[in-house]
Amino acid sequence: MVNTAANAVTNVKLNKFEKFKAVKDGLDVKDELEYFAKIGWEAVDDTDLKQRLKWLGIFFRPVTPGKFMLRMRMPHGVLSSYKLRVLAEIVQRYGDEGSGDITTRQNIQLRGIRLEDVPAIFQQLQDAGMTSVQSGMDNVRNITGSPVSGIDADELIDTQGLVIKVQDMITGNGEGNYAFTNLPRKFNIAIEGGRDNSIHAEINDIAFVPAYREGTLGFNVVVGGFFSAKRCEAAIPLHAWVPPNDDVIELCRAILLVYRDHGLRANRQKSRLMWLIDEWGLDKFRAEVEQVFGQPLLSAAPKDEMDWDKRDHIGIHAQKQSGLNYVGLHVPVGRLQAEEMFDLARLAEVYGSGELRLTVEQNIIVPNIPDSRLETFLQEPLLKKFSIAPAPLTRSLVSCTGSRFCDFALVETKQQALGLAQLLDTELTLNQPVRVHWTGCPNSCGQPQVADIGFMGTKTRKNGKTVEAVDIYMGGKVGKDAHLGERVRQAVPCDELKDVLKALLIEHFNAEPQNGLVANGSTPG
Ligand code: SRM
Ligand code: SF4
Numbered sequence: 001m002v003n004t005a006a007n008a009v010t011n012v013k014l015n016k017f018e019k020f021k022a023v024k025d026g027l028d029v030k031d032e033l034e035y036f037a038k039i040g041w042e043a044v045d046d047t048d049l050k051q052r053l054k055w056l057g058i059f060f061r062p063v064t065p066g067k068f069m070l071r072m073r074m075p076h077g078v079l080s081s082y083k084l085r086v087l088a089e090i091v092q093r094y095g096d097e098g099s100g101d102i103t104t105r106q107n108i109q110l111r112g113i114r115l116e117d118v119p120a121i122f123q124q125l126q127d128a129g130m131t132s133v134q135s136g137m138d139n140v141r142n143i144t145g146s147p148v149s150g151i152d153a154d155e156l157i158d159t160q161g162l163v164i165k166v167q168d169m170i171t172g173n174g175e176g177n178y179a180f181t182n183l184p185r186k187f188n189i190a191i192e193g194g195r196d197n198s199i200h201a202e203i204n205d206i207a208f209v210p211a212y213r214e215g216t217l218g219f220n221v222v223v224g225g226f227f228s229a230k231r232c233e234a235a236i237p238l239h240a241w242v243p244p245n246d247d248v249i250e251l252c253r254a255i256l257l258v259y260r261d262h263g264l265r266a267n268r269q270k271s272r273l274m275w276l277i278d279e280w281g282l283d284k285f286r287a288e289v290e291q292v293f294g295q296p297l298l299s300a301a302p303k304d305e306m307d308w309d310k311r312d313h314i315g316i317h318a319q320k321q322s323g324l325n326y327v328g329l330h331v332p333v334g335r336l337q338a339e340e341m342f343d344l345a346r347l348a349e350v351y352g353s354g355e356l357r358l359t360v361e362q363n364i365i366v367p368n369i370p371d372s373r374l375e376t377f378l379q380e381p382l383l384k385k386f387s388i389a390p391a392p393l394t395r396s397l398v399s400c401t402g403s404r405f406c407d408f409a410l411v412e413t414k415q416q417a418l419g420l421a422q423l424l425d426t427e428l429t430l431n432q433p434v435r436v437h438w439t440g441c442p443n444s445c446g447q448p449q450v451a452d453i454g455f456m457g458t459k460t461r462k463n464g465k466t467v468e469a470v471d472i473y474m475g476g477k478v479g480k481d482a483h484l485g486e487r488v489r490q491a492v493p494c495d496e497l498k499d500v501l502k503a504l505l506i507e508h509f510n511a512e513p514q515n516g517l518v519a520n521g522s523t524p525g
Pocket of ligand 2: 400401402403406407408409410439440441442443444445446
């Protein structure tokens with residue numbers, strides 16, 4: 001089943017992205033990599049360089065020309081110490097001032113990569129069973145699942161195998177699959193098997209959420225969730241239920257084929273799945289999906305089982321396997337240096353089973369640590385930086401890439417976010433974590449709409465000058481009954497943010513100044 005741009009796109013006025021895809025599929029640059037590496041990035045055709053290479057996960061960074069970002073695929077956020085060490089070696093050997101960034105989709109992006117090194121890097125990745133294929137542009141992004149799948153005592157369905165099968169179906173087992181390289185736009189899939197909606201089901205184009213139907217455990221399906229600069233929507237029920245088997249893979253395939261062949265391609269701002277559902281109405285969309293699925297879709301279970309508040313997995317937690325623990329380490333704004341990646345790999349091997357898990361909060365979990373090894377583990381120097389008990393604001397901080405590497409950004413994010421959180425953690429006493437998310441522009445990669453307090457980069461005028469500023473979002477609810485937050489303030493200059501955030505924390509989250517007025521005498525945890 002080969003899709004070509006020609007058969008997917010008919011009778012529509014094409015936007016410029018559709019035009020270049022029609023000329024040459026993004027995946028075609030796979031065969032030209034050696035050549036590109038030889039001639040150097042300056043000589044590569046502009047569209048190949050800045051667009052098509054993203055089909056292989058290679059992102060030209062206008063902010064750091066010549067130093068590329070490599071976006072991996074980490075299905076379910078699960079990786080081995082061996083894989084992490086390979087990634088660390090790539091960052092260390094090839095990454096000029098490189099780093100590994102944990103993303104808001106449980107994934108890793110490597111920075112500082114040079115194009116001439118990519119063929120060798122791809123060989124290393126392939127040897128280690130990893131791929132970066134189809135991780136950018138009009139492809140399906142990293143597929144997410146509960147970061148404690150298989151080790152969570154309260155889990156309903158272990159979804160790891162399903163996530164890997166869906167990824168293999170979409171990417172042709174990591175080799176690249178032309179059936180899904182020309183979607184109208186990006187596409188997000190999540191499969192939740194736990195009770196706490198750990199992966200923000202509501203903001204994915206397709207999400208499977210655990211639900212009992214007539215006594216059988218499977219998934220209700222929601223569709224169409226997305227964020228974009230123009231519009232943000234929570235997913236809506238497809239009114240369908242599937243058992244936790246290959247039907248999940250086949251339903252993903254059916255929805256993707258309907259989207260590929262009928263999704264809107266004229267206006268790129270109106271191309272995500274929800275726009276097609278709007279245009280057709282849910283009934284027609286469901287009927288078309290059912291036809292491609294090849295059998296009637298079962299009606300949804302009356303309710304889903306996501307009935308917990310969201311956990312952040314930081315700290316020590318007993319696993320369902322008796323005598324074993326998983327320990328969530330806080331990685332400040334998700335940024336890892338090569339040495340830290342090596343050290344994490346070592347910790348996973350020495351204390352655990354050699355496995356690691358990534359979270360959508362950009363943190364890392366070391367699972368399978370026996371009770372008897374916990375105390376020694378906690379003495380490891382790396383845990384001073386990657387704490388198991390960070391202060392409340394730092395603990396729940398999430399940040400997108402921002403202006404350091406992303407040319408869409410209107411503000412610097414990661415450093416500013418961390419600096420502010422750490423400062424206010426010393427000035428305020430908070431008895432609860434407050435989830436603060438930063439995103440550098442309206443694309444919303446840092447998901448400010450799911451946060452207790454979200455900051456979205458913008459610019460404003462102050463004293464006759466253009467300065468960095470943020471719009472403020474509040475009211476995002478995660479876990480059970482998740483819903484999106486709303487913008488409550490516009491264009492607050494970043495240099496006024498400390499006072500503004502402090503006031504919000506005092507007014508809405510019972511924060512108390514640490515100046516002797518603290519009523520209960522507690523200190524930040
Ligand atoms: Fe994103 C584009 C980074 C998660 C919505 N995103 C970009 C680009 C590729 C823009 C660019 O070329 O510079 C950013 C790369 C910057 C860099 O150098 O790192 C970028 N997005 C990220 C990451 C790394 C943010 C992070 O620091 O964690 C996340 C990578 C996830 C992954 O592993 O694949 C990331 N992006 C998201 C999310 C959150 C999510 O999926 O839960 C969203 C909102 C949800 C959604 O997509 O519905 C998101 N990114 C966007 C958009 C707006 C999409 C739209 O429909 O308009 C863009 C712009 C675009 O696609 O045109 C974008
Ligand atoms: Fe870049 Fe904007 Fe996404 Fe941040 S939200 S990574 S600034 S595109």
